[in-house]
Amino acid sequence: MGNYIKKFSETTIADISEVGGKNASLGEMYTQLGEKGVLVPNGFAVTVSAFQHFINHNQLNEKLCKLMAGLDKVNFSNLSGTGSKARKLVLDGIMPNDLKMAIIDAYDYLFEQTEPAVAVRSSATAEDLPGASFAGQHESYLNIKGHVALVDAVKRCFASLYTDRAIKYREDKGFDHNKVFLSVGVQQMVHADTACSGVGFTLEPESGFRDVVHLAGVWGLGENIVQGTVTPDEFLIFKPSLKNGLKSIIQKNKGAKSQTMVYASEGTMNKDTPWEMREKFILNDQEIEQLARWALIIEDHYEQPMDFEWAKDGNDHRLYIIQARPETVHSQEKKLQVKSYTIIEKGEEIVRGEAIGTMITTGTARLLSSPGEAARLLPGDILVTDKTSPDWDPILKKVAGIVTNKGGRTSHAAIIARELGVVALVGTEHGSVNIKDGETITISCAEGKTGYAYRGKLNWRETITDAGAIKLPGTVKAQLIIGEPEKAFQLSFFPNDGVGLMRLEFIINNYVQVHPMALVKFSQVTNEADSVKITNLTHTYPNKQQYFVDKLAEGVATIAAAFYPKEVIVRMSDFKTNEYAGLIGGTYFEPAEENPMIGFRGACRYYSESYRDGFRLECEAMKIVRNEMGLTNVKLMIPFCRTVEEGKKVVELMASYGLKRGENGLKIFVMAEIPSNVLLAEEFAEVFDGFSIGSNDLTQLTLGIDRDSALIADLFDEQNAASKQLIVTMIKKANKLGKKVGLCGQAASDSETFIRLLVETGIDSISFNPDALVRGIENINTALKSVGKRSEPVLQKTGIET
Numbered sequence: 001m002g003n004y005i006k007k008f009s010e011t012t013i014a015d016i017s018e019v020g021g022k023n024a025s026l027g028e029m030y031t032q033l034g035e036k037g038v039l040v041p042n043g044f045a046v047t048v049s050a051f052q053h054f055i056n057h058n059q060l061n062e063k064l065c066k067l068m069a070g071l072d073k074v075n076f077s078n079l080s081g082t083g084s085k086a087r088k089l090v091l092d093g094i095m096p097n098d099l100k101m102a103i104i105d106a107y108d109y110l111f112e113q114t115e116p117a118v119a120v121r122s123s124a125t126a127e128d129l130p131g132a133s134f135a136g137q138h139e140s141y142l143n144i145k146g147h148v149a150l151v152d153a154v155k156r157c158f159a160s161l162y163t164d165r166a167i168k169y170r171e172d173k174g175f176d177h178n179k180v181f182l183s184v185g186v187q188q189m190v191h192a193d194t195a196c197s198g199v200g201f202t203l204e205p206e207s208g209f210r211d212v213v214h215l216a217g218v219w220g221l222g223e224n225i226v227q228g229t230v231t232p233d234e235f236l237i238f239k240p241s242l243k244n245g246l247k248s249i250i251q252k253n254k255g256a257k258s259q260t261m262v263y264a265s266e267g268t269m270n271k272d273t274p275w276e277m278r279e280k281f282i283l284n285d286q287e288i289e290q291l292a293r294w295a296l297i298i299e300d301h302y303e304q305p306m307d308f309e310w311a312k313d314g315n316d317h318r319l320y321i322i323q324a325r326p327e328t329v330h331s332q333e334k335k336l337q338v339k340s341y342t343i344i345e346k347g348e349e350i351v352r353g354e355a356i357g358t359m360i361t362t363g364t365a366r367l368l369s370s371p372g373e374a375a376r377l378l379p380g381d382i383l384v385t386d387k388t389s390p391d392w393d394p395i396l397k398k399v400a401g402i403v404t405n406k407g408g409r410t411s412h413a414a415i416i417a418r419e420l421g422v423v424a425l426v427g428t429e430h431g432s433v434n435i436k437d438g439e440t441i442t443i444s445c446a447e448g449k450t451g452y453a454y455r456g457k458l459n460w461r462e463t464i465t466d467a468g469a470i471k472l473p474g475t476v477k478a479q480l481i482i483g484e485p486e487k488a489f490q491l492s493f494f495p496n497d498g499v500g501l502m503r504l505e506f507i508i509n510n511y512v513q514v515h516p517m518a519l520v521k522f523s524q525v526t527n528e529a530d531s532v533k534i535t536n537l538t539h540t541y542p543n544k545q546q547y548f549v550d551k552l553a554e555g556v557a558t559i560a561a562a563f564y565p566k567e568v569i570v571r572m573s574d575f576k577t578n579e580y581a582g583l584i585g586g587t588y589f590e591p592a593e594e595n596p597m598i599g600f601r602g603a604c605r606y607y608s609e610s611y612r613d614g615f616r617l618e619c620e621a622m623k624i625v626r627n628e629m630g631l632t633n634v635k636l637m638i639p640f641c642r643t644v645e646e647g648k649k650v651v652e653l654m655a656s657y658g659l660k661r662g663e664n665g666l667k668i669f670v671m672a673e674i675p676s677n678v679l680l681a682e683e684f685a686e687v688f689d690g691f692s693i694g695s696n697d698l699t700q701l702t703l704g705i706d707r708d709s710a711l712i713a714d715l716f717d718e719q720n721a722a723s724k725q726l727i728v729t730m731i732k733k734a735n736k737l738g739k740k741v742g743l744c745g746q747a748a749s750d751s752e753t754f755i756r757l758l759v760e761t762g763i764d765s766i767s768f769n770p771d772a773l774v775r776g777i778e779n780i781n782t783a784l785k786s787v788g789k790r791s792e793p794v795l796q797k798t799g800i801e802t
Helices: 013-032 047-058 063-068 077-092 099-108 145-162 165-175 239-244 285-304 371-376 391-398 412-420 485-491 505-512 516-520 528-538 544-563 578-579 614-627 644-656 677-678 679-687 695-703 708-714 721-738 746-750 754-759 770-786
Strands: 006-009 043-046 118-124 140-144 184-189 197-201 210-217 234-236 249-253 258-265 267-272 307-313 319-326 337-343 349-356 360-367 382-385 401-404 423-426 440-444 450-455 460-466 477-482 499-503 567-569 636-637 668-670 690-693 740-744 765-768
Touching: 006 013, 006 099, 013 043, 013 047, 013 118, 013 184, 013 285, 013 319, 043 099, 043 371, 047 063, 047 099, 047 145, 063 077, 077 145, 077 165, 099 145, 099 184, 118 145, 140 145, 145 165, 145 184, 165 391, 184 337, 184 528, 184 567, 197 544, 197 740, 210 239, 210 258, 210 285, 234 239, 234 285, 234 544, 249 285, 285 307, 285 319, 337 770, 349 401, 349 412, 360 401, 371 391, 382 391, 391 412, 391 477, 401 412, 412 423, 423 450, 440 636, 460 770, 477 485, 477 740, 477 770, 485 544, 499 544, 499 765, 505 544, 516 528, 516 544, 516 614, 544 567, 544 614, 614 636, 636 644, 644 668, 644 679, 668 677, 668 679, 677 679, 677 695, 677 721, 679 690, 679 721, 690 721, 695 721, 721 740, 721 754, 746 754, 746 765, 754 770, 765 770
Parallel strands: 360 382, 382 401, 401 423, 477 499, 477 765, 499 567, 567 636, 636 668, 668 690, 690 740, 740 765
Antiparallel strands: 006 043, 043 184, 118 140, 118 184, 197 210, 197 307, 210 234, 234 249, 258 267, 307 319, 337 460, 349 423, 349 450, 360 440, 440 450
16 A cells, blocks of 8 residues: 555554644544544545645646745635636546555455445644644545545545635645645544434533533534534533543533435435424433543543544444544633623614624624625624535634524534634524624624624623732632523633522523423413423423423533532522512412512422422432532522521421432521521521521611612612621621621622621622622722721721621
8 A cells, every 4th residue: 555545543643744633633543542442433544645646646736836826815816716726736637546546455455345435534734733723624525435436535635625715724824835735534434324423522612611521413414513504402511520420411402403414326415304303312311421431531632622523323323433633712722811791782682593702793794695795795794694614714704793594502603703703693593584784783692692683883891801810819708699501611710719699590580481380280280372381391301390400400510510619509599479470380379479579489488388399399400410410519598588497497398308408518508688697697507507698688678678669779778887787797696606608799799898898897708790700809809908907997987886
């Protein structure tokens, strides 16, 4: 086979110069990781020497150099013509006989079957390197069978070194066209057309969070993911739990998977996915964790974050890794600055889709159907189209944002948006219909997993934080208030001491949507519209109650994993009756109250016959997160606990549901938000492990103000002397009792003086909303510096007894 062929079994990562990055990585995994259980299909590389032999045999070198030298490198006005001429030169070339025979001999020798199906993939010498993935720039050909088809596919791969997008990419990355060569990989075909395939990252691709593996996949061939044709299933796996043999899948999101790509006589084709397959996850839990374990092995071997492609064979039902490369976006970033965006005003919503990135942008919408219309796209425009592919890459550097009808978080549009650092809204379905060409729109991806396109130019706030310069107080914990799992990974990069208040309400309202008792007693939901909604949401669950448990557990686990091993204090549900009634099926199980703010809420619900089973489901979810997933950094907190006796009832009930205080390190706190909590702190301290002061409700009940009443809203003041005195008393009592005491309320976010009061009194932790965290940390640090340096304590200045 001479030096024209190199088998994977004799190839390592050191052979990049001869077989290109993709083939070198395949050979490295085949030879080094097979013994660790990672399955890589066998194959061989048609080497760079073979490519050079082809070029020299056809006397193309000088002609190609001349073409590249004539490229307009400013406006790229002749890019299309240059690429077309270069590719024609290669395709018109004749394959040297000795090279042709070497390819055929390797094909016949390495694969057992007669005329086996193979994948033929381009592999450039500058490919799959940190900072330059070349992903999608060159061509691949699948399901190639026989000598003639194989040799032709190799030549077409040679020609793809000169695709328009590859030429432009080399220019953007500063590569010399005459010093990048092509190798071709010939790999045994995995029959994913009758099974499934997908991609994976050894980090969370939006934020760069390192402790998870992200997997995405579709039925059939994986091109539908890359092209953004369908919305895939997505899975998040928490690495520490996986390494410890615990339940590690913290998120399972089902995609539409509306089409399945299969082989056809003329290449590939899409067919509609049957409904029963759309409703099934492409992988079971064991397969998800197997791929995640392989991801860890690959990442450990390469000692850097990686992205990879995987496929399942429909014949032998085994999983395979078919490609791996260094992750080229977040692995290059230094997390020294944290940018956060907050939308200040919201206009008319046009469409919504999956948010890629966490930024906000505005610009002129430009509706294009193909890259051929690139001349209409001006710098700073927002591209609106059905979907994108690598052919779009040369023009995407102009855009301020991307909106697509199709695709998911691992589609081409999503990947290129991350690499370019621009906003993208994918899978909107109707973006190119609802958005008008030429109109000004604002795209907001700063509101969670769902992003929005609004009509007009709106205002937003951008905050840049130098995370490396922020010093955490240490003696007083600075914690976050959070409820949205979608923001957890990004927020984890903020300087913080964990989460002081995680609200369950957001997860129940947005993930679950259904009243828990409507799942326990589904037969009592007699309204047809509500019944249909519940059935549609839970139809893949034989037990409707498990739907609530799984969704709640996933949401909590995502936040707990993002901050692990830092403390995450989860407050059990604290909806009021009017809010519970707003959930699907809620009106059947909620009484009508005149004043829900001080009615049937908090602890009294948990042991009530009308909600006890709902609380049981909450506890089952927390038990999965702590005991099965190993996220023991989760502590639990009981809201609105009016009496010591009901505190005891709730703690005993939790123990009967498998959440026993002290067992497996479980701590249970109580919200100090009712004057009785402060006045009887000694008795409450015997039931609970600590206190979290809820200054909003404490002020409400101290001043006798309904927070929901607009008529007396101007009287509500958390810094009223009476409220402050109760807060000071609570802190002092907790310190004397040796119990943790924190505060989570708006007052700490608003006032430096109030923070000084808390610090000097001896607070253990203060929790802030994300947009107030950095300022809050600065205020705590300032207060700590002033402790002991004051001739007159703050408490005396405010008129509060010490």
